[in-house]
Amino acid sequence: MEGQIDLFTLLAMIVAVIAVLKLRSVLGQRSDEDDARIERKAREEVRNPATAGAGSDKVVSLPRRDREEPAVLGAPVDTEEADNRVREFAKGDETVADGLFAIRKLDPEFDPGAFIAGAKQAYEIIVTSFGEGNKKALRDLLSKDVLEGFTAAINEREARGERIEQNFVGINKADILEAELKNGVANITMRFVSQLITATRDKAGTIVAGDPTKISDVTDIWTFSRDISTARARSNPNWRLIATQDAH
Template identity: 60%
Template sequence: MNGQFDLITLIAIIVAVAAIIKLRSVLGHRTDDDEQRVERLKTREREAAQRTATETASADVITLPRRDREPMAPAPAPETAAANAEARIRAYPVSDPAITQGFLDIAKTDPTFDPDSFLAGAGRAYEMIVSAFAEGNRKALKDLLSKDVYEGFTAAIAEREARGETVEQQFVGIRRAEILEADLKNGVASVTVRFASELISATRDRAGEVIAGDAQKITDVTDIWTFSRDISTAKARSNLNWRLVATQAPN
């Protein structure tokens, strides 16, 4: 009985050892696909590590230009900037040569002055002022008008309000804007512009009845306005705002 048991036990041990050896040979063997998957995994891990390192460095370091890179274009010399400004001014079409001379005088003190840019800004200011006056918006007017003109505009608004009148207005657009005068006196630049614009405007009384203008009709309006700006010092020139200093009716 004991001999039989020992024989059976021995056979079982041999079978178990053989199974273990077979299993290890199967599990421990890598196929070509296994090798490729492992290599791909290692490659992805290396790439992820490189990206992390690059992102970390980029967050802390500002890349400076190297000598082998194309150098940045140097800023124009003051003499070149002045020459370019003069060329633009002389090429600007005017009806009177005195206007060109006025531009040149302004540009000598403020080389950033450009007639086209000025006229575009003046057009925007014109629309804002006309609209603010119709609305009775004193706050908007204050930053756009000189003290004297502001007082005249606000007085007219106050009289209108005292009568209970309101203005309904739609600014259609500027048909034409033309510079009539330009000069520099005592460090103050002044430019006069004639605006030909189109408005729809109607004034109503307390009862809402139209007493002036036409709420359905486009009206042609011509205004001659003078804008000024102090450019006598560097501090003054840092304020780029032109203010309306005078208005006049067309001849």
């Protein structure tokens, strides 16, 4: 009888040991589901790194060349096509063409058509933000001197208790008037012909300037600037408004 009890006890101990070893082996392994979850998390971190989304929402990058297809290292550049594109936007002005060629020589990514598209976008944002008195939105688009002028005008308007009611209708024309490369800095002067509905009201709500029922044609001449002197500088695609002048 005692021998039978010892045998049963021994068998129970063996079963217990096997169970413990089995449990340890399971706890020390990842299931296929665990692996899949970890892989999904890694892919998500690659798509959304911690630095993504940094910066101001109001920064407008005046684009260079369209990038619908990835660039191929060593791929030949259609120089003739690029030259024709520069001449197209220079509109027969050799001085403008020479300036655009100089800019593109230092920054091969530069494309005048894409620049104009970005400049039009920046123009609308700046005009609209100035009318709204949104100094924060202007900060990333203007040079220090121009920002000071715009800010002073907004402050004076607010001190008088005036406000602008404005509707940006659209841009009818946007042309390059001047282009130059000086000490590694690209400067491009644009003429914008736009349409606005604008009216300024005083504290009492009386219209003191403009007409809220009339579309006005507005012509502005603005100069944008961008440092392209080094590869590091060229990595920043943003242009800033550095000068404004009245159309003659």
